[in-house]
Amino acid sequence: MKTKKVRTIIVDDEELARVLVREYLASHPNIDIVAECANGFEAVKAATELSPDLMFLDIQMPKLNGFEVLELLDNPPAVIFVTAFDQYALKAFEVHAVDYLLKPYSKERFDEALTHAIARLEQRQPEKTKDVIASVKPQNQVLERVLIKEGSKVLVIPVEKIDYIEAQDDYVSFRVEGKSYLKMQRLSELESSLDSKQFVRIHRSYILNIERLAKIELYAKDSRTAILKDGTQLPVSRTGYEKLKELL
Numbered sequence: 001m002k003t004k005k006v007r008t009i010i011v012d013d014e015e016l017a018r019v020l021v022r023e024y025l026a027s028h029p030n031i032d033i034v035a036e037c038a039n040g041f042e043a044v045k046a047a048t049e050l051s052p053d054l055m056f057l058d059i060q061m062p063k064l065n066g067f068e069v070l071e072l073l074d075n076p077p078a079v080i081f082v083t084a085f086d087q088y089a090l091k092a093f094e095v096h097a098v099d100y101l102l103k104p105y106s107k108e109r110f111d112e113a114l115t116h117a118i119a120r121l122e123q124r125q126p127e128k129t130k131d132v133i134a135s136v137k138p139q140n141q142v143l144e145r146v147l148i149k150e151g152s153k154v155l156v157i158p159v160e161k162i163d164y165i166e167a168q169d170d171y172v173s174f175r176v177e178g179k180s181y182l183k184m185q186r187l188s189e190l191e192s193s194l195d196s197k198q199f200v201r202i203h204r205s206y207i208l209n210i211e212r213l214a215k216i217e218l219y220a221k222d223s224r225t226a227i228l229k230d231g232t233q234l235p236v237s238r239t240g241y242e243k244l245k246e247l248l
Contacts, residue, residue, distance in 0.1 A: 003030055005030055005031065005032040006030055006031050006032065006053045006054050006118060006121065007032050007034045007050070007051075007052045007053045007054070008025070008031050008032060008033050008034065008052055008053065008054045008055070008056070009033075009034060009035045009036070009037060009043065009046055009047060009050065009052045009054070009055045009056070009077070010022065010033060010035075010036045010037070010055075010056045011036075011037045011040075011042075011043040011055060011056060011057045011058055011061075011066070011069070012037075012038070012056070012058035012061075012082065013038055013039055013058060013061045013062065014058075015038070017058065017082070017103070018036050018038075021056050021082075021110075022036070024107055024110045024111070025114075028111075028114065030118070031054075031114075034046075034050050034052055035050055035052070039061055039062070039063060039064065040061050040063060040064025040065060040066070040068060040069045040154075041063070041064055041154050043055075043057070043064075043069045044064070044069055044072050044073065044149065044152065044154050045152040045153070045154075047069075047073050047076070047077065048073065048074075048149075048151070048152040049152050051075070051077075052077045053077055053078060053121055054077055054078045054079075054080070054117060054118075054121065055076075055077045055078070055079050055080070056080050056082055056101075057069065057070070057079050057080070057081055057082060058082045058083070059081060059082070059083040059086065059089060060083065060084060060086070063156075064147070064154065064156075066081065066083075067132075067133050067136060068147055070129050070130075070133060071133060071147070072147055072149045072154060073149075076129050078099075078117050078120060078121050079098070079099070079117075079129055080099045080100065080101060080113050080114065080117050081093060081098065081099070081100040081101070081132075082100070082101045082103065083100060083101070083102060083103065084102075084103045085102065089132075089136050090102070092132045092135040092136045093132065095135065097128070098128050098129070098132055099113045099116050099117045099120075100113065101113055141193070142193070142194070142195045143159055143190075143193040143194055143195075144158065144159060145157060145158050145159060146159060146162070146174060146181075146183070148174070148181045148182075148183050150181075155181065157174060157176055157181065159194065159195070159198075159199075160198075160209075160211075161176050161177065162174050162175070162176055162199075162209050163175045163176060163177075163209055163212045163228065163230070163232070164206055164207060164208045164209060164212065164228070164232070164234060165187065165190065165199075165206070165207040166205055166206055167186075167187040167204070167205045167206070168182070170184060170186070171183060171184050171185070172185050172186075172187055172190055175232075178230075187201075187205070187207065190207070191207055194207065197247065198210060198211065200240065200243050200244055200247065201240060201243065202226055202234060202235075202236045202237065202240035202241075202243070202244060203234065203235045203236060203237045203240050204237065205235075206234050206235065206240075208226060208228075208234060210244070210247060210248070212228045212229055212230070213226055213227075213228060213229070213244075213248075214227045214228060214229045215227050216236060216241070216244065222238055223235075224236040224241050226244075
C-alpha cells in the first residue's frame with residue numbers, strides 16, 4: 001500500500017535557509033515539497049491555492065511575518081516554526097508544545113521536529129497556532145495596519161486610511177477611500193487595538209476615524225448623526241457623543 005506523501009511548503013526570506021530545509025528533507029521520501037516561498041505574501045498565496053499538510057515557517061520576515069501569515073489563513077496547515085532567537089516566541093512554543101527550530105539547528109534537531117509534526121498529523125491532533133499567536137502578540141500595542149485576505153491576495157491597509165469601521169455580524173467592514181473590505185473579526189476586539197485618540201466607538205455598530213468628521217448634527221432628542229467630510233452619515237449614540245466631546 002502506497003503511503004500518502006506529506007505535501008509541504010517551505011517559507012523563508014533567506015534563500016540559504018530554504019536550501020538547508022530542502023537538503024534536510026531529501027532524506028525523507030514521504031515529503032513532497034509543493035512550494036518554496038521567499039516572503040509572507042507568497043506563503044499566503046501558496047497555502048491558499050495548494051492546501052499543504054505541513055509548512056516550515058520563518059517568523060522574522062519583512063512586510064509580513066510568520067504569525068501574520070497564519071492569521072490570514074482560514075485553514076492553516078501543521079506548522080514547524082523556524083526562528084532566530086526570540087524569547088517570547090520560544091516561551092510560547094514551549095507552553096503550547098508546538099514544533100519549532102531555533103536557527104542554527106542540526107540535522108538531528110530537524111529530524112526530531114519533523115517526526116513529531118508528522119506524528120501529530122497522523123493522529124489528527126488540532127493545531128495550536130492560534131493559541132501561540134495570541135500569546136506572542138504584544139499587549140497594548142496600537143494597530144498600525146490591517147491585513148485583509150481577498151482570495152489568495154493580501155491587502156495591507158494603513159489604519160490612517162480607514163474612514164470608519166462597521167460591525168456586520170461576525171465580520172467588520174472597513175471603509176477605505178470609497179471601498180469596503182470585510183474581515184472576520186469582532187468590533188470590540190478591533191476597538192481595543194486601535195489608537196483611542198484617533199478612533200472612537202461612536203455607536204455599538206460603528207468606529208469612526210475622527211479625522212474624517214466634519215460635524216455632528218442633532219436630528220431628534222438625544223439622537224445625533226456624524227456627518228463625514230465626504231457626506232456619509234453615521235449614527236451617534238449618547239455614549240459615543242460623550243466620547244467625541246472629550247476629544248473634540
